[in-house]
Amino acid sequence: MTHFPPSFVWGAAAASYQIEGAATEDGKGPSIWDMLCRKPGAIWEGHSGDVACDHYHRYPEDVALMRKIGLQAYRFSISWPRVLPDGVGKVNPAGLGFYDRLVDSLLEAGVAPYATLFHWDFPYALYCRGGWLNRDSADWFADYARVVVEALGDRVRDWMTLNEIRVFVGMGHLDGEHAPGDKLGMPEVLRVGHHAMLAHGKAVQAIRAASPGPCRVGWAPTTFPMIPVTESPEDIAAARMAMFSVVEEFAIWSNTWWLDPVFFGRYPEDGLRLFGAAAPPIQPGDMETIAQPLDFCGFNIYQGSGVQAGPQGYPISVPHPVGYPKTSFNWPVTPEVLYWGPRFMYERYGVPLFITENGLANADWVSLDGAVHDPQRIDFTRRYLLALERAIADGVDMRGYFHWSLMDNFEWANGYRERFGLVFVDYATQQRVLKDSARWYAEVIASNGAKLHEGL
Numbered sequence: 001m002t003h004f005p006p007s008f009v010w011g012a013a014a015a016s017y018q019i020e021g022a023a024t025e026d027g028k029g030p031s032i033w034d035m036l037c038r039k040p041g042a043i044w045e046g047h048s049g050d051v052a053c054d055h056y057h058r059y060p061e062d063v064a065l066m067r068k069i070g071l072q073a074y075r076f077s078i079s080w081p082r083v084l085p086d087g088v089g090k091v092n093p094a095g096l097g098f099y100d101r102l103v104d105s106l107l108e109a110g111v112a113p114y115a116t117l118f119h120w121d122f123p124y125a126l127y128c129r130g131g132w133l134n135r136d137s138a139d140w141f142a143d144y145a146r147v148v149v150e151a152l153g154d155r156v157r158d159w160m161t162l163n164e165i166r167v168f169v170g171m172g173h174l175d176g177e178h179a180p181g182d183k184l185g186m187p188e189v190l191r192v193g194h195h196a197m198l199a200h201g202k203a204v205q206a207i208r209a210a211s212p213g214p215c216r217v218g219w220a221p222t223t224f225p226m227i228p229v230t231e232s233p234e235d236i237a238a239a240r241m242a243m244f245s246v247v248e249e250f251a252i253w254s255n256t257w258w259l260d261p262v263f264f265g266r267y268p269e270d271g272l273r274l275f276g277a278a279a280p281p282i283q284p285g286d287m288e289t290i291a292q293p294l295d296f297c298g299f300n301i302y303q304g305s306g307v308q309a310g311p312q313g314y315p316i317s318v319p320h321p322v323g324y325p326k327t328s329f330n331w332p333v334t335p336e337v338l339y340w341g342p343r344f345m346y347e348r349y350g351v352p353l354f355i356t357e358n359g360l361a362n363a364d365w366v367s368l369d370g371a372v373h374d375p376q377r378i379d380f381t382r383r384y385l386l387a388l389e390r391a392i393a394d395g396v397d398m399r400g401y402f403h404w405s406l407m408d409n410f411e412w413a414n415g416y417r418e419r420f421g422l423v424f425v426d427y428a429t430q431q432r433v434l435k436d437s438a439r440w441y442a443e444v445i446a447s448n449g450a451k452l453h454e455g456l
């Protein structure tokens with residue numbers, strides 16, 4: 001017995017800069033990640049995405065692996081400077097040609113393409129013109145969206161605009177750990193965020209206008225769900241309150257600051273109060289543009305924290321106990337996030353949902369028998385998917401799940417230190433090995449989730 005609907009989409013995800021390589025080939029322009037990787041000390045052990053998994057050349061082999069796993073869908077991203085080397089203006093046909101071939105191979109293999117337009121590799125040429133701080137960035141992005149949809153929209157039905165807005169805004173422009181590596185003041189950071197949201201809204205319009213056939217449009221923010229430590233009504237209410245408040249410690253990481261504008265056409269009151277004069281300048285029509293109707297919302301969910309009701313019902317954070325399970329990246333293993341995250345989000349925003357990323361970094365290697373044994377990934381994914389199934393059973397309109405990641409790849413500032421893949425990549429030889437988890441996931445997909453209950 002499974003609660004996953006027959007139409008549920010089982011997939012895996014990856015992103016352009018993390019896997020493609022071919023950083024300077026066939027007319028591709030530099031991105032802000034190409035530039036950050038050249039800065040001494042910015043990336044673990046000086047790694048870069050120059051070669052990555054060489055997916056640009058090896059995509060036929062990678063699509064064959066997807067087929068072997070039985071993936072029904074593949075979420076990939078398009079490199080903006082590969083398509084438009086200067087970010088605007090002249091289109092690079094060779095760059096577009098790569099995605100054209102990739103989409104054809106996916107369709108031939110029976111894998112539905114889910115395309116993300118921006119997964120962080122912003123064109124360096126546009127950064128030199130102010131990047132997201134320049135209000136024109138919204139139009140630059142919308143025009144890029146048009147170019148891509150005109151080329152691929154006859155075959156791609158499912159589009160996402162931005163991946164993890166608060167991460168590229170916060171880690172790229174406030175903390176400076178991600179590209180472009182800036183540490184700006186809060187007014188500038190919030191302006192970057194406002195322009196990125198405007199870009200999202202304008203891109204949704206551009207996608208719908210350029211798509212030759214029916215299409216579905218969403219975006220893929222990340223969220224860090226709050227988990228009620230008991231299922232008492234008080235703890236659930238406290239977790240919900242924590243999930244939907246903008247509080248000083250985590251202001252830029254809050255959910256509502258990024259989601260309310262897109263779904264309700266307004267910034268949350270508590271956020272506006274907290275940010276005060278640092279809040280972004282809003283021009284007439286901005287909020288209407290940002291709040292374009294979406295067909296779905298994707299959520300990237302990995303971990304969360306426990307919350308209980310304190311005095312007057314206010315949320316109190318409950319730390320994980322000593323010895324709590326953690327992934328190799330030191331992220332706590334909190335399967336309940338795939339129940340409470342979707343449940344709270346669906347209650348508030350009421351749109352169909354996808355999990356557009358979920359997975360773990362693990363210390364994987366090739367064993368003497370030539371296989372990659374990763375029981376932790378199987379156990380982790382099984383627990384998380386069972387929690388997701390519970391959300392579906394409780395009425396959440398959940399359309400699909402994309403495991404992060406299809407294959408080991410470049411984990412941003414952490415270089416190749418962390419392995420998130422279902423497929424192991426030997427970066428020296430570019431040999432791929434299906435991990436045990438990939439074989440197990442194939443059975444989960446084939447049974448539409450029934451495999452998750454085996455032996456329970």
Ligand code: IFM
Nearest residue numbers: 015018164300357404411
């Ligand atoms: O690798 C990243 C991905 O690019 C964005 N979401 C989180 C993943 C793991 O850190």
